[in-house]
Amino acid sequence: MTWTRPGSTRSSPGTTCSRRSITGSTAPPSDGLEPGEEDPMSEELGATEREIVAQRLRKAEELRQLGVNPYGNGHAPEHLARDLHGRYGDAPPETIALDPGDWSVAGRVLAMRSFGKAAFLKVRDRSGEIQVWVKKDKVGEKAFEIFKRLDVGDVIAARGPATRTKTGELTVEAATFTILTKAIRPLPEKWHGLADVEQRYRQRYLDLVSTPGVRETFEKRARIVTTIRRFLDDRGYLEVETPTLHKPEEAGGATARPFETHHNALSLDLKLRIATELHLKRLVVGGLERVYEIGRIWRNEGIDRRHNPEFTSIEFYQAYATHEDLMLLTEQLFHELAVKVTGSAQVTFQGRVIDFTPPFPRHSMLEMGARALGLSPEDALAGRGLSEALSRAATREGNSEDAWKLEKASRASPGEAIALAFEVFCEHELPADRPTFVVDFPIETSPLSRRRDADPRLVDRFELFVAGMELANAFSELNDPVDQRARFEAQLAARAAGDEEAMPFDEDFVRALEHGMPPTAGEGIGIDRVAMLLTDAPSIRDVILFPLLKPRE
RNA sequence: GGGCGCAUAGCUCAACUGGCAGAGCAAUGGACUCUUAAUCCAUAGGUUGAAGGUUCGAUUCCUUCUGCGCUCACCA
Numbered sequence: 001m002t003w004t005r006p007g008s009t010r011s012s013p014g015t016t017c018s019r020r021s022i023t024g025s026t027a028p029p030s031d032g033l034e035p036g037e038e039d040p041m042s043e044e045l046g047a048t049e050r051e052i053v054a055q056r057l058r059k060a061e062e063l064r065q066l067g068v069n070p071y072g073n074g075h076a077p078e079h080l081a082r083d084l085h086g087r088y089g090d091a092p093p094e095t096i097a098l099d100p101g102d103w104s105v106a107g108r109v110l111a112m113r114s115f116g117k118a119a120f121l122k123v124r125d126r127s128g129e130i131q132v133w134v135k136k137d138k139v140g141e142k143a144f145e146i147f148k149r150l151d152v153g154d155v156i157a158a159r160g161p162a163t164r165t166k167t168g169e170l171t172v173e174a175a176t177f178t179i180l181t182k183a184i185r186p187l188p189e190k191w192h193g194l195a196d197v198e199q200r201y202r203q204r205y206l207d208l209v210s211t212p213g214v215r216e217t218f219e220k221r222a223r224i225v226t227t228i229r230r231f232l233d234d235r236g237y238l239e240v241e242t243p244t245l246h247k248p249e250e251a252g253g254a255t256a257r258p259f260e261t262h263h264n265a266l267s268l269d270l271k272l273r274i275a276t277e278l279h280l281k282r283l284v285v286g287g288l289e290r291v292y293e294i295g296r297i298w299r300n301e302g303i304d305r306r307h308n309p310e311f312t313s314i315e316f317y318q319a320y321a322t323h324e325d326l327m328l329l330t331e332q333l334f335h336e337l338a339v340k341v342t343g344s345a346q347v348t349f350q351g352r353v354i355d356f357t358p359p360f361p362r363h364s365m366l367e368m369g370a371r372a373l374g375l376s377p378e379d380a381l382a383g384r385g386l387s388e389a390l391s392r393a394a395t396r397e398g399n400s401e402d403a404w405k406l407e408k409a410s411r412a413s414p415g416e417a418i419a420l421a422f423e424v425f426c427e428h429e430l431p432a433d434r435p436t437f438v439v440d441f442p443i444e445t446s447p448l449s450r451r452r453d454a455d456p457r458l459v460d461r462f463e464l465f466v467a468g469m470e471l472a473n474a475f476s477e478l479n480d481p482v483d484q485r486a487r488f489e490a491q492l493a494a495r496a497a498g499d500e501e502a503m504p505f506d507e508d509f510v511r512a513l514e515h516g517m518p519p520t521a522g523e524g525i526g527i528d529r530v531a532m533l534l535t536d537a538p539s540i541r542d543v544i545l546f547p548l549l550k551p552r553e
Numbered sequence: 554g555g556g557c558g559c560a561u562a563g564c565u566c567a568a569c570u571g572g573c574a575g576a577g578c579a580a581u582g583g584a585c586u587c588u589u590a591a592u593c594c595a596u597a598g599g600u601u602g603a604a605g606g607u608u609c610g611a612u613u614c615c616u617u618c619u620g621c622g623c624u625c626a627c628c629a
Contacts (some may be wrong), residue, residue: 118586189564
């Protein structure tokens with residue numbers, strides 16, 4: 001089952017770099033530029049910055065004259081900051097002095113406190129931070145000449161024994177010191193860092209350097225993907241990759257507007273996939289009974305805090321399973337994700353604690369939607385008194401958008417009306433402190449899922465809601481080819497009636513079902529949303545390294 | 554697309570009711586061999602987002618535009 005993006009989107013607020021941002025091409029590794037000299041950077045930089053760049057280029061040249069390549073290579077540090085902290089922990093200076101070791105570290109200089117003939121550098125590598133103490137009498141005249149050309153932001157290497165300074169900080173007391181990479185642009189201001197939100201997304205490299213927690217967010221995102229992969233691998237699933245370029249007649253498996261593109265040599269119009277669903281189910285037909293794909297999908301829709309035009313989904317399919325089996329699996333998976341990524345089953349998201357301990361509460365879309373309209377589930381499904389109830393609700397509803405939605409619902413099928421009533425009245429009443437399964441979906445909302453044996457007006461489907469976000473969508477898959485053909489025909493009719501997002505008729509997919517797909521259940525999860533939840537990120541842009549932004553100018 | 558808000562030095566922000574555009578950090582020069590936003594002295598850095606208007610005088614008031622933020626809608 002494809003993960004379907006719910007909720008509201010809106011037109012992009014659009015974002016452009018502020019005029020004072022420092023972006024653009026890098027300067028050639030040439031002599032220092034005189035102010036006003038022709039240079040690709042000079043047009044976009046203010047006088048002060050141009051001056052800084054010119055000075056730093058000059059220092060790079062001076063380093064060359066000292067025999068140091070300011071962009072040299074071949075120097076690999078032997079240790080990480082983490083190694084030192086792991087080795088010494090809180091050990092007092094006397095203990096460290098018994099075995100100070102010989103530590104070779106490298107990293108970016110984040111701060112420098114200089115005393116003329118000595119200085120303390122805050123250096124960061126991939127594992128963390130370590131202080132480096134450069135003293136003229138320890139590193140020697142030549143290395144100290146190199147040190148004089150150092151700026152905050154440069155990448156350096158140092159080697160020497162460990163020590164603990166008077167102020168208690170674990171430190172490498174440099175016996176050798178050199179500059180590995182000369183930065184010619186300055187880092188963001190040290191107190192406030194990158195305050196311009198848009199610049200943080202646009203220049204993520206600076207964000208990663210100077211905004212606390214950003215690196216951790218993306219480390220957690222990686223752990224989420226790894227955890228899901230391992231979880232499914234351990235259960236006998238096979239990871240696959242299916243096409244991201246779809247032909248016009250391929251349905252993909254969701255209702256959304258696609259991006260369109262073109263293959264020149266084949267003279268073929270193509271679209272970027274909006275879901276992985278139908279290819280994966282073809283693979284189940286082919287005997288890959290447990291299969292999953294983690295990958296990028298694209299939807300040509302609005303952008304907001306929960307929506308980016310390209311995002312990552314995982315879909316997985318398990319033959320001989322039902323949607324009930326997947327509910328249990330989903331509870332296990334999310335519990336494991338919470339514990340492995342945040343360290344606890346109780347996750348704090350935007351100031352609220354959400355408890356991921358199974359079992360998760362379940363709520364019926366049918367019952368809640370019908371009750372909100374003052375109808376019995378049976379009457380609502382049968383459409384008895386439905387349009388009157390909707391009109392009453394619309395009149396009662398002060399909120400004009402909701403009234404408009406209800407008005408629209410009164411012209412829709414009973415199933416769609418129930419889903420709309422649920423959305424308007426019930427979605428915000430779902431528990432805020434627990435992940436929640438919504439079940440009992442009307443068939444009209446689900447063109448690819450299996451009818452319920454006990455009531456063919458419903459489908460065997462659930463969605464997982466957490467903190468008001470739809471995180472997962474799953475159902476027992478429709479494997480009756482005759483029924484599937486009829487559902488596609490209904491989609492064609494909807495398209496003819498003006499529904500731009502109705503699915504195309506995917507003949508080859510029906511053909512695959514005609515060859516026989518074992519009874520199967522499938523699920524889709526929005527990885528970005530999960531990452532938001534587990535990193536406490538208020539916007540999807542905070543968990544996507546380079547979110548789509550409006551171009552400058 | 555609608556509503557609300559913001560735009561001043563490279564960065565973060567001041568500037569009272571319309572009266573000489575400022576501070577901290579960053580930068581540069583100098584002092585300083587245990588600092589944690591190091592400290593001290595000095596220097597430099599501005600078309601106040603753009604265009605127009607009111608006024609003796611506009612960063613300040615008005616109009617339009619541009620950009621950004623928040624929010625609502627379209628949209629599953």
